[in-house]
Every structure is written in structure tokens, then in C-alpha cells.
Amino acid sequence: MGSRPGSAGTAEHNWPVRELVTGARRIVVKVGSSSLTTASGGIDDQRVDNLVDVLGGLASGGREVVLVSSGAIAAGLAPLNLPRRPRDLATQQAAASVGQGLLIGRYAAGLARHGLTVGQVLLTVDDVTRRTHYRNAYRTLRKLLDLGALPIVNENDTVATEEIRFGDNDRLAALVAALVQADLLVLLSDVDALYTGSPADPSSRRIAYVESDEDLEGINIATPSKSKVGTGGMVTKVEAARIATGFGIPVVLTAAPLAGPALAGDEVGTFFRAAEHRPTARLFWLAHATAPRGRLHLDPGAVTAVVARRKSLLPAGITAVDGSFAAGDAVDLVDAGSGAPVARGLVNYDAVELPALLGRSTPDLAAELGPGYEREVVHRDDLVLL
Ligand SMILES: Nc1ncnc2c1ncn2[C@@H]1O[C@H](COP(=O)(O)OP(=O)(O)O)[C@@H](O)[C@H]1O
Ligand SMILES: N[C@@H](CCC(=O)OP(=O)(O)O)C(=O)O
Numbered sequence: 067m068g069s070r071p072g073s074a075g076t077a078e079h080n081w082p083v084r085e086l087v088t089g090a091r092r093i094v095v096k097v098g099s100s101s102l103t104t105a106s107g108g109i110d111d112q113r114v115d116n117l118v119d120v121l122g123g124l125a126s127g128g129r130e131v132v133l134v135s136s137g138a139i140a141a142g143l144a145p146l147n148l149p150r151r152p153r154d155l156a157t158q159q160a161a162a163s164v165g166q167g168l169l170i171g172r173y174a175a176g177l178a179r180h181g182l183t184v185g186q187v188l189l190t191v192d193d194v195t196r197r198t199h200y201r202n203a204y205r206t207l208r209k210l211l212d213l214g215a216l217p218i219v220n221e222n223d224t225v226a227t228e229e230i231r232f233g234d235n236d237r238l239a240a241l242v243a244a245l246v247q248a249d250l251l252v253l254l255s256d257v258d259a260l261y262t263g264s265p266a267d268p269s270s271r272r273i274a275y276v277e278s279d280e281d282l283e284g285i286n287i288a289t290p291s292k293s294k295v296g297t298g299g300m301v302t303k304v305e306a307a308r309i310a311t312g313f314g315i316p317v318v319l320t321a322a323p324l325a326g327p328a329l330a331g332d333e334v335g336t337f338f339r340a341a342e343h344r345p346t347a348r349l350f351w352l353a354h355a356t357a358p359r360g361r362l363h364l365d366p367g368a369v370t371a372v373v374a375r376r377k378s379l380l381p382a383g384i385t386a387v388d389g390s391f392a393a394g395d396a397v398d399l400v401d402a403g404s405g406a407p408v409a410r411g412l413v414n415y416d417a418v419e420l421p422a423l424l425g426r427s428t429p430d431l432a433a434e435l436g437p438g439y440e441r442e443v444v445h446r447d448d449l450v451l452l
């Protein structure tokens with residue numbers, strides 16, 4: 067890691083980081099719970115106001131800004147006399163219900179001082195995993211921006227359930243950045259950058275630039291968050307950065323108090339370089355925003371056909387099927403030997419239809435069952451490699 071240009075704080079790189087940041091017209095900023103609330107729970111007015119000033123400055127300067135703000139649950143703790151982040155879902159939902167109102171009220175009052183109107187957008191997993199809802203969420207965000215408002219997004223925690231929730235807002239922020247086709251995603255946390263290991267360990271070094279996944283090899287991001295209110299730790303932030311950069315959106319990760327310098331183009335924090343070629347919105351959605359409803363187990367020949375030769379998946383190469391899905395749903399294609407997912411695709415059959423077809427050739431199936439059975443189980447245009 068240390069030998070790469072620009073790593074661990076040196077400034078040798080040849081990408082126009084400052085221009086990418088200062089030239090970004092549409093910016094998604096995500097701020098974590100730990101950066102907005104006091105240690106005992108409740109909103110830290112000073113921290114919110116600092117952020118508001120940075121966002122106000124950007125929006126007044128003609129940039130389109132979307133804020134993805136965590137902190138609803140944390141902000142609801144003190145008003146409900148809860149000593150710490152509750153473990154049970156019902157109390158989390160109640161805390162979020164109280165805290166979200168307080169949080170948005172504070173943002174609205176602060177941004178009004180900059181002449182800005184805020185629009186609250188609360189999303190559920192379904193709103194980004196179901197394609198029709200996804201378009202709907204896009205239309206709302208686009209309209210708010212067109213009307214000059216500053217959208218403030220959070221997960222709709224009061225209705226999210228344990229099975230269907232993001233839990234942390236990092237991935238949600240990356241998906242929102244892709245949704246609005248942002249030029250930049252800024253992840254603000256309680257740590258000033260990505261480090262090679264736990265920031266508490268003195269031997270850890272700051273990683274200034276991440277050019278590709280290679281730069282992430284060997285670093286330790288698994289240390290749990292030290293904050294009592296943050297949830298995802300560094301794992302979800304790096305995952306979010308990979309999702310956004312994979313869609314062609316550069317990412318800056320830094321601490322909330324450094325938001326001003328970071329957005330002015332100072333090389334603080336960690337800068338993640340964007341991929342040059344962005345996938346189509348449809349394939350991006352398939353890879354990152356769908357919840358797979360089942361798994362198709364592929365024999366070695368099918369793994370090679372799909373992964374190396376980018377072919378469609380036919381019934382002959384499938385050894386087993388799990389899950390209950392309908393034609394049109396997203397499913398994971400897994401290597402039957404290792405169980406590892408190799409691709410995700412939109413399946414052309416219902417789960418109940420498939421067992422009778424497995425291992426059989428499409429001409430045989432068509433001859434026996436009719437021409438409708440000549441279709442691929444997953445067409446190559448509906449497949450993304452994982
Ligand atoms: N390699 C690493 N570099 C930086 N931070 C790390 C690393 N590994 C673990 N962390 C932890 O991740 C925390 C940030 O995650 P979290 O508290 O969930 O933030 P937020 O509330 O902003 O979403 C940091 O405070 C730090 O303790
Ligand atoms: N939607 C939740 C976010 C949960 C959370 O703690 O997220 P984060 O601080 O981004 O790791 C809330 O507003 O409380």
C-alpha cells in the first residue's frame with residue numbers, strides 16, 4: 067500500500083483532485099450520527115450549524131446539494147430519556163420518529179438563514195431496490211433541486227424493519243449519488259480519513275488517495291466504530307466509496323469539521339478516484355440496488371460461460387435453485403462448488419418452474435414443452451458480474 071503514489075499522505079499523483087472537487091456542480095454530502103450529536107444523545111447545535119454553513123455556502127454559490135443525514139435515532143435519545151442507542155427495533159423507531167423531526171427542524175432553521183428551503187426525503191430499502199420506486203425517488207429529488215430546494219435524505223427508520231433496512235446511511239448515500247448523477251460524494255464522519263488500520267493505533271497511516279481496489283488490499287477497516295451512535299464503521303464507508311466510484315463519481319472521505327476545507331479542494335481526508343467508464347443506470351441498479359430473491363447454483367462450465375465469455379445462462383448449467391422468486395426478479399448466480407456469488411441477473415422464470423428444467427438443453431426443452439422454453443434463464447443483457 068505504502069509504495070503507491072499519493073498513499074499515506076504524500077501528494078504525488080496526477081489527478082486533478084482540486085478541480086474535481088471545486089468543479090463539482092452536483093454534490094451529495096453524507097454525515098454520520100457521530101458527527102451531529104453529543105456523546106449523551108441529542109443534537110449538537112454547534113456541529114449542525116457548522117455543517118449548515120458549509121452547505122449554505124455551496125448552495126448559495128450555485129451548486130446543487132443533496133444532504134444524506136443520519137442522526138434521527140441519536141437525536142431522539144435525550145428527549146426520550148434513553149441513556150444509549152436502543153437495541154430493540156420498536157424503541158429505535160420511536161427514537162427516530164422524535165429525532166428526525168428535531169433534526170430536520172434544526173437544518174431547516176439553519177439553512178433558512180442562508181435563504182434556503184429544505185425538503186425532507188425519507189426512503190425505505192424498497193424505494194431504491196424496486197425499479198419503479200427508484201424512478202419515483204429520482205423524480206422527487208430532481209424536482210426539489212429544480213425548485214432550488216436542498217433535499218435532506220434519511221432512511222425512513224420509523225417504518226424500516228430489521229429484515230428490510232439499510233441500517234447505516236453510507237450505502238444509501240452512494241445510491242442517492244448515483245440516482246441524481248452527482249459529480250461528487252462527500253462522506254463526513256468522526257474520523258478525518260481512511261487509515262491503514264484502526265485510527266487509535268499509532269502505527270496506522272492516513273491513506274490520502276485510493277485509485278483502485280488494489281490500494282485497499284491489506285488495510286484493516288474492521289475495527290468497530292468507537293462512537294456509541296454510529297453503526298456502519300469504516301466497512302460501510304469503503305463499500306459506499308466503491309459503489310459510487312464504480313459509477314464514475316469521485317468520493318472524499320473526511321471528518322465533519324473538515325468539510326469546509328475538503329469542499330474548497332484542500333487535500334484533506336481520503337480521495338477515492340472514480341472509474342472512467344460508468345455502467346448503464348440499469349446495470350448499476352441491478353448490481354447495487356436490488357435485493358436478490360434467490361440463488362441459482364452454476365456448474366463449472368456455466369461459471370466460465372457467464373463470467374469469462376459473458377454468455378447468457380441456460381438451464382443446462384444450473385445444478386440447484388434456492389429461494390422463491392418470480393420471473394423478472396433479481397437473483398444471484400453462485401458457483402455451485404464454492405457457493406460464492408459470481409453475478410447477479412434478472413431471471414426469466416419463476417422459481418417453481420426451474421427444477422424440472424435443470425441440466426437440460428434448450429432445444430430439448432423447446433421440443434418437449436414448446437418454443438417458450440427456448441429462452442435463457444438469465445439473458446446476458448440482464449447480468450452483471452459481481
Ligand atoms: N481503517 C480505518 N480508518 C479509519 N477509521 C476506521 C478504520 N477502521 C475502523 N474505523 C472506525 O470507523 C469509525 C467511523 O464509523 P462510524 O462511527 O460508523 O461513523 P459515522 O457515524 O460517521 O457513520 C471511526 O471512528 C473509526 O473508529
Ligand atoms: N437512519 C439512521 C442512521 C443510523 C446510523 O447511525 O448511521 P451512520 O451514523 O451513518 O452510521 C438514523 O438517522 O439514526
